[in-house]
Amino acid sequence: MKGDFGCPIAIGYDAIQQKTATLETMIAALNGAVDDISKAMRLHRVWVALAREDIGDQHRRTTLGPLWLLVNYVALMGTFVFVFQPAGNDAAGYSAYVAIGLLVWFYLTEIISLSVSLFQREESFIEGTTLPLFVYVMRMALQSIIRAGYAIAGCIVILLLSGSALNAAWLWSLAGLFMILLATPAVITVFAFLGAFFPDSEFIVGNMMRVGMFFTPVFWVYNGQDGVQKYAYHWNPFTYFLEIVRVPIISGELPMHAFAVTGIISLAVWAIALLLLGRYRKQVVFLI
Amino acid sequence: MVSIKLHNISLVYRLHEKVTLSAPDRRVAGPGGRIEGSGRKQFVQALDGISFELKAGDRLGLVGPNGAGKTTLLKVLYGIYEPSGGSIAIEGKVDALFNINIGFRREATGRRNIVLRGLISGWTESEIEEKMEEIIAFSELGDFIDLPFKSYSQGMAARLAFSMATSLDPEILLMDEWIGAGDASFQDKAKRRMDELAEKAGIIVLASHNESLIESVCTKKLTLKSGQVESLTTKPIKRSRTEKTVLSRPR
Numbered sequence: 001m002k003g004d005f006g007c008p009i010a011i012g013y014d015a016i017q018q019k020t021a022t023l024e025t026m027i028a029a030l031n032g033a034v035d036d037i038s039k040a041m042r043l044h045r046v047w048v049a050l051a052r053e054d055i056g057d058q059h060r061r062t063t064l065g066p067l068w069l070l071v072n073y074v075a076l077m078g079t080f081v082f083v084f085q086p087a088g089n090d091a092a093g094y095s096a097y098v099a100i101g102l103l104v105w106f107y108l109t110e111i112i113s114l115s116v117s118l119f120q121r122e123e124s125f126i127e128g129t130t131l132p133l134f135v136y137v138m139r140m141a142l143q144s145i146i147r148a149g150y151a152i153a154g155c156i157v158i159l160l161l162s163g164s165a166l167n168a169a170w171l172w173s174l175a176g177l178f179m180i181l182l183a184t185p186a187v188i189t190v191f192a193f194l195g196a197f198f199p200d201s202e203f204i205v206g207n208m209m210r211v212g213m214f215f216t217p218v219f220w221v222y223n224g225q226d227g228v229q230k231y232a233y234h235w236n237p238f239t240y241f242l243e244i245v246r247v248p249i250i251s252g253e254l255p256m257h258a259f260a261v262t263g264i265i266s267l268a269v270w271a272i273a274l275l276l277l278g279r280y281r282k283q284v285v286f287l288i
Numbered sequence: 289m290v291s292i293k294l295h296n297i298s299l300v301y302r303l304h305e306k307v308t309l310s311a312p313d314r315r316v317a318g319p320g321g322r323i324e325g326s327g328r329k330q331f332v333q334a335l336d337g338i339s340f341e342l343k344a345g346d347r348l349g350l351v352g353p354n355g356a357g358k359t360t361l362l363k364v365l366y367g368i369y370e371p372s373g374g375s376i377a378i379e380g381k382v383d384a385l386f387n388i389n390i391g392f393r394r395e396a397t398g399r400r401n402i403v404l405r406g407l408i409s410g411w412t413e414s415e416i417e418e419k420m421e422e423i424i425a426f427s428e429l430g431d432f433i434d435l436p437f438k439s440y441s442q443g444m445a446a447r448l449a450f451s452m453a454t455s456l457d458p459e460i461l462l463m464d465e466w467i468g469a470g471d472a473s474f475q476d477k478a479k480r481r482m483d484e485l486a487e488k489a490g491i492i493v494l495a496s497h498n499e500s501l502i503e504s505v506c507t508k509k510l511t512l513k514s515g516q517v518e519s520l521t522t523k524p525i526k527r528s529r530t531e532k533t534v535l536s537r538p539r
Contacts, residue, residue, distance in 0.1 A: 043407075043410070045407050045413070046404075046407045046408055049403070049404055049407055050404070053393055053395075053396060053400075053404070056395075057393070057395050060395055124387065124390050125390065125408075126368075127363075127368065127386075127390075128368070128384075128386045128387050128390035129368075129390065129408055130366060130367045130368060131408060282370045283301075285368060285369065286301045286302075
């Protein structure tokens with residue numbers, strides 16, 4: 001390890017110097033983030049092992065083990081279909097709609113709600129090891145993906161039982177899921193930093209996600225009606241994350257607009273995540 | 289060549305007043321040191337002007353009252369805290385024992401914990417497998433190695449942690465008050481292993497309040513006070529006579 005450390009004081013003599021300094025800071029931050037991520041990727045055995053241990057620990061004393069994740073998903077899905085099935089709709093179609101909606105929504109809720117307290121949960125590791133921060137991000141991402149895997153198994157069974165035939169459109173849904181997976185580490189990083197700087201956000205975000213379920217077309221269907229649902233559908237970013245997975249299977253169409261919006265949101269979140277990781281990764285140890 | 293060179297290292301961090309809806313919390317988190325400034329701009333001067341050099345075979349004991357900066361300095365050497373000023377050059381593979389519970393999973397067996405801890409320290413699976421029996425033998429845990437970590441006493445956990453940290457021949461070993469948990473016979477065994485490590489041209493930095501431990505293990509003693517070097521004592525290997533050098537604090 002080698003290094004000269006100093007407290008640089010940027011004094012902007014004019015606007016150009018200020019812009020140059022800002023650009024240099026951003027480039028340095030991006031380099032730092034890339035360094036952290038590449039180190040974490042080389043240590044993939046660490047976060048894979050820890051994520052598997054996490055899942056095992058959560059269900060170690062139970063009879064069903066991680067299968068409880070599948071039971072939870074099916075039970076909630078059944079309850080929503082039983083309670084909210086609109087009059088006149090066919091039960092099978094609505095079941096498929098809710099099955100996919102809940103799958104994506106629960107995944108998004110889990111990664112956002114849990115990531116706010118990520119660095120606090122990893123405090124002993126952060127204060128005692130030199131592991132890159134992105135290791136903790138990937139540990140949580142993999143944990144959430146494993147948990148979602150059980151729900152996906154339940155979802156596929158429900159889709160087949162509801163009469164949705166396997167066809168080429170499912171590949172677009174698979175691409176939608178893949179896109180969500182790509183955005184996952186960035187989302188976790190951004191909310192983890194939010195939680196480190198603003199501890200109250202753990203409860204604010206938790207409450208917002210609980211309320212957000214009712215403002216997102218998880219179990220209600222938007223058919224072009226006016227009112228709150230119109231705005232909740234169009235101006236809610238979560239809508240598009242749901243639609244890229246749901247629309248191809250439910251209607252057989254390719255939701256280009258939803259894919260485009262999801263792509264732009266994901267890129268923006270990745271940009272913020274890289275800047276936060278590069279700029280503040282060494283400060284986190286003093287914040288938790 | 290294994291070496292540590294620190295020149296005028298300082299560590300200053302701002303006390304972040306977290307944006308919160310709750311009443312202001314005046315407690316100070318993080319490492320010790322002096323608090324400077326007032327109001328919203330408060331800074332902790334955790335380390336100030338620390339300079340020293342260690343070469344192969346040196347065993348440095350860090351002493352000082354609580355909050356003097358011993359653990360903070362160890363964490364700077366390990367790379368957890370990035371210094372605010374000065375320069376640092378470390379040659380050699382560094383391993384550290386700060387807290388015996390870090391990296392251990394309570395539900396997993398000792399054997400599984402060796403694998404996890406090894407991965408965290410950057411070992412490969414084959415390196416861990418090669419050293420497994422040696423680590424278990426040195427820790428003297430016997431059949432307990434296949435029981436969950438939560439069934440271990442503090443002493444057993446310390447033995448396992450020390451055994452692992454020293455088994456892959458770290459060139460530089462940093463330790464923070466680890467030894468208190470082990471029994472007398474294990475402490476003797478641990479001292480012998482540290483001697484072996486230092487003789488193999490390694491460097492040991494040990495922070496402790498236990499003066500007799502520092503005297504028996506270390507060849508140099510650095511006394512810290514409020515984040516500054518108060519004195520650096522160098523002792524001949526034979527430990528017959530103590531030569532004391534008081535360093536002037538760099539400004």
